[in-house]
Amino acid sequence: MTRRALLDDAxxxxxxxxxxxxxxxxxxxxxEATGATRAGLYARPNVVVEPAEAALVERxxxxxxxxxxxQYVLGHADFYGLRLTVTPDVLIPRPETEEVVEEALRRLQGxxxxxxxxxxxxxxxxxxxxxxxxxxxxxxxxDVSSGALAVAAANADRLGLAISFVEADALxxxxxxxxxxxxxxxxxxxxxxxxxERAGLQREVRDHEPGTxxxxxxxxxLVFYRALAGHAEHLLRPGGWLVAETHADLGQxxxxxxxxxxxxxxxxxxxxxxxxxxxxxxxxxx
Numbered sequence: 001m002t003r004r005a006l007l008d009d010a011x012x013x014x015x016x017x018x019x020x021x022x023x024x025x026x027x028x029x030x031x032e033a034t035g036a037t038r039a040g041l042y043a044r045p046n047v048v049v050e051p052a053e054a055a056l057v058e059r060x061x062x063x064x065x066x067x068x069x070x071q072y073v074l075g076h077a078d079f080y081g082l083r084l085t086v087t088p089d090v091l092i093p094r095p096e097t098e099e100v101v102e103e104a105l106r107r108l109q110g111x112x113x114x115x116x117x118x119x120x121x122x123x124x125x126x127x128x129x130x131x132x133x134x135x136x137x138x139x140x141x142x143d144v145s146s147g148a149l150a151v152a153a154a155n156a157d158r159l160g161l162a163i164s165f166v167e168a169d170a171l172x173x174x175x176x177x178x179x180x181x182x183x184x185x186x187x188x189x190x191x192x193x194x195x196x197e198r199a200g201l202q203r204e205v206r207d208h209e210p211g212t213x214x215x216x217x218x219x220x221x222l223v224f225y226r227a228l229a230g231h232a233e234h235l236l237r238p239g240g241w242l243v244a245e246t247h248a249d250l251g252q253x254x255x256x257x258x259x260x261x262x263x264x265x266x267x268x269x270x271x272x273x274x275x276x277x278x279x280x281x282x283x284x285x286x
Contacts, residue, residue, distance in 0.1 A: 001054050004045035006030055010061050017065035025070050029060040032074050067203040080129035084155050089147035091213045093125040096271045097189050100245045101129045103269060103278050104187045107241040108134060114184040116140070117235060119170050119228065122213060124152030124163065126187055131161045140179055144169045145212065170227050176234040183235050189245040190224035191216050221247070225254045225279070229261035236283040244279050251276025 010026035019025055027038055033056040034041075034049055063073045071077040071092045077084055079093035080101055086092055104126075108114050113136045118127035121141035131139045141163050143149050149165050156163045168178035170190070193214045198206055205214070216223055225244065232242045242263065246254050251268040259266045263281030271277035 001049055002046050003030065003034065003036065003041055003049055006049050006054055006057055007041060007045075010057055013061050014064060019064060025064060026061070028070055028074060029057050029064070033057045033060065068208055069204045072208065077123075079123075079125045080132070082125075082128055082132060082155075082159060084123050084125055084128070085151060085158070086123050087147075087151055088208060089145060089210060090123040090151050091189075091209055093123060096273075096277055097126065097245055098129070099271050100187070100189060100243060100278050101126055101133075103280065104130065104185055104241070104243040105133055107243060107280065108137075108185055111184050112136065113138065115180075115182060115237075116185045116187065117142070117179060117183045119186060119188040119231075120144075120190050120213070120224075121152050121165070122148050122189075124155045124165075126189060127152070127163050128155060128159060128161050130185075130187070131156075131163055132159070138164075140164045140166060140183075142166045142168045142170065142179060145210070148210075148213075170224065170231070175227070176231050179235070181235050182237050184237055184240045186228065186232055186236060186240070186242045187244065188224070188228055190228065192221065192224065192245070192247040192250065194218045194221045194247075221250055222253060222257055225257055226261070229258050229263060229281070232263065232281070232283055233261075238283055239285045240283050242279075242281045242283075246277060246279050248275035248277060251279060254279045255281075 007030050011023050014022035014025055033053045060073050071086050077086045077092050080098050116130050116137050116139045118141040121127050121143045127139050127141035153165050166179050195215050196218045255266050255268040258281040264284050266281040268276050269278040
């Protein structure tokens with residue numbers, strides 16, 4: 001079988017399964033299995049693939065056709081220039097979260113050897129991106145899931161980035177006792193999707209990504225933002241920043257909550273789609 005035939009067959013099967021952007025998904029799978037680049041697939045379409053490569057694409061397609069996210073199928077996702085291992089224990093990093101990292105890095109400008117805490121680290125994407133961009137930083141990352149921490153630690157080891165990982169529940173009142181104090185930045189992409197929205201999500205998200213990292217009670221969708229504001233008082237240095245990703249429909253409520261909690265310079269910033277996405281606030285200096 002040639003590369004062209006393998007690719008065309010994968011596209012047809014994914015399209016028949018109702019997979020959005022079937023061609024790009026198929027390209028990723030064939031690239032992964034054969035080691036070819038996207039350009040190479042089209043520049044040399046008549047190269048004969050090995051039977052083992054064709055069999056691997058067959059397994060990829062079968063899994064993706066069920067709705068399993070392509071990142072889980074391939075076992076990796078790219079985030080802020082880093083290739084990260086991802087498994088069903090962790091959320092798949094999203095492009096909008098890269099914007100949260102960019103905003104956090106701006107807040108660290110002029111701060112030498114900053115201390116950073118990533119709350120709800122998942123795959124480690126945010127903590128690793130910060131550590132990669134700021135080699136002088138002391139980065140800590142916490143998660144309630146031991147499975148997620150195992151993935152994050154493996155990513156850190158493979159990338160050669162020093163992160164201190166701690167298993168802790170951000171909703172526990174004693175959370176601040178589990179990690180060292182005096183941070184320059186608390187950053188988080190916490191759960192923020194109300195349970196009422198579960199049914200309307202894409203099946204890739206609803207049926208495959210970890211619900212504990214996605215959903216919050218309808219009665220209190222700001223539960224994690226309230227907790228973060230409380231932790232900021234104990235964990236941030238005076239003048240330190242709290243930066244978090246938000247649900248587009250809840251951003252303004254987060255801003256009001258943080259202002260009422262005593263944070264200053266609170267703002268809710270839009271993402272590239274001009275939807276409320278990034279909440280920032282600061283512990284008062286004195």
